[in-house]
Amino acid sequence: MTETHLLKGKPLADTLRQEISAEIARLKAGGVMPLMAVIVASADPAAIKYAEAKQRAAEKLGIEIDLIRFDPSLGQAALETLVAELSGEARVHGILLELPLAGGLKAEPAIGHIDPEKDVDGLTAANLGLIAAGNEAAAIAPATPLACIRLAESAAPLAGRRAVVIGRGRSVGRALIPMLINRDATVTICHTKTPDLRAAIDPCDFVFVAAGRAGLIGGDHLRDGQIVIDAGINVVADGAGGEKMVGDVDAAGAIDTVAALSPVPGGVGPLTSTIVFANLMRAIALQRAAADRA
Numbered sequence: 088m089t090e091t092h093l094l095k096g097k098p099l100a101d102t103l104r105q106e107i108s109a110e111i112a113r114l115k116a117g118g119v120m121p122l123m124a125v126i127v128a129s130a131d132p133a134a135i136k137y138a139e140a141k142q143r144a145a146e147k148l149g150i151e152i153d154l155i156r157f158d159p160s161l162g163q164a165a166l167e168t169l170v171a172e173l174s175g176e177a178r179v180h181g182i183l184l185e186l187p188l189a190g191g192l193k194a195e196p197a198i199g200h201i202d203p204e205k206d207v208d209g210l211t212a213a214n215l216g217l218i219a220a221g222n223e224a225a226a227i228a229p230a231t232p233l234a235c236i237r238l239a240e241s242a243a244p245l246a247g248r249r250a251v252v253i254g255r256g257r258s259v260g261r262a263l264i265p266m267l268i269n270r271d272a273t274v275t276i277c278h279t280k281t282p283d284l285r286a287a288i289d290p291c292d293f294v295f296v297a298a299g300r301a302g303l304i305g306g307d308h309l310r311d312g313q314i315v316i317d318a319g320i321n322v323v324a325d326g327a328g329g330e331k332m333v334g335d336v337d338a339a340g341a342i343d344t345v346a347a348l349s350p351v352p353g354g355v356g357p358l359t360s361t362i363v364f365a366n367l368m369r370a371i372a373l374q375r376a377a378a379d380r381a
Contacts, residue, residue: 089311091342094238094349096358103361104148110368111149119375121150123181123207123367124173128157128166128197129189138185141360148364153179159189166192167200174202180374181207181367186258195257203227204373207366210258219265227366227373231297232263234358235316235349236270239293242314242347246271251288253277253304253335254297259318263295284308294345296335306340314347318355 111121123145127138135156142152157166166188173179182205188194198206203213209229217226239245250272254260260278267274277287279298285308288294294315296304301321309315319335334351341348349355 089343089346091345092242092347094242094314094316094347094354096234096238096349096354096356099237099241100357100361103358103365107148107361107364107368114368114371115149119371121180121367121371122153122178123150123183123364124153124155124179125183125185126155126157126166126169126173127185128159128192129185129187130159131187131189134185134187141183141363144360145364150364150367159192163192163196166197170197170200174200174205179205181205181370183207183363204377205370207363207370208258209233209262209366215262218262218269221265221269223266223269227369228266229258229262230362230366231259231318231355231359232266233362234355235259235263235295235297235318236266237358237362238349238355239295239314239316243292245293247273248292249273249275249290250293250295251275251277251291252295252297253281253284253288254295254299254318256297256299259297260295263297267295279303288313298335300335301333302337303335304341305337306344309341309345311344311346313345315341315345316349316355317351318349319351320356 125138125141127134138154142154145152173182182201184197186194198210201211203211206214206227209227214226250267252260252264255278264274275287277284288308294313297318301323317334317336321333322330323333325331332352
């Protein structure tokens with residue numbers, strides 16, 4: 088039996104927050120007040136809750152948040168106009184569109200109006216294209232895939248290792264694949280339609296799961312020595328009349344089998360939210376460099 092090490096995001100997030108706080112102090116000393124616009128285009132209470140949590144975390148760091156509650160009934164064109172206007176405002180250093188959007192609204196066209204240098208979630212085609220081209224150093228990297236990588240690297244180096252990515256969504260899987268390649272991992276790509284997940288997973292040292300299906304990966308899919316990063320977020324019944332959050336990995340089945348596992352909640356999530364603020368610092372640096380060149 089293997090003793091599984093739990094890869095919790097909070098210690099890494101705490102260290103990163105210290106770095107962000109120091110950078111914010113330098114910016115304010117130079118007359119720059121970091122400002123991030125967060126757009127909530129949904130009536131879902133969970134989306135509003137997540138946005139308000141970001142606002143509280145930002146304020147603790149000294150970042151100003153402009154929390155905008157967009158009325159979904161105004162439609163797609165109005166949402167895109169709002170995003171474009173924010174992109175053009177010099178005082179706004181970063182823009183984040185809370186996902187998912189309300190029904191009838193499309194995320195991709197709206198994200199397309201975000202200035203890539205203000206794209207703190209790293210989801211514009213320009214940033215994803217730089218990453219896919221191997222020029223990640225010039226991009227703002229997507230927060231969740233970067234959190235996955237940092238958690239994995241806290242357990243073991245990725246270079247020269249085999250990694251499998253299970254999930255092909257825009258926000259995690261599709262960005263995570265080239266980011267792993269950029270770090271010299273050999274990558275296998277799977278999803279919910281892959282016929283034999285166990286066979287694909289078995290040779291791999293790292294297992295990244297972001298398919299959005301609770302319990303997709305059970306203990307019988309995994310083996311001793313693997314490092315498993317679970318980026319899934321699913322709300323299921325807790326058996327006592329309430330609900331609980333779980334990942335895509337059956338944690339009970341994985342514990343005492345794999346070498347390391349990121350828990351849900353408490354693994355990828357806390358680090359992702361902090362990386363968004365680190366991306367804001369990156370965005371400000373890119374904007375200032377562009378202004379110096381102008």
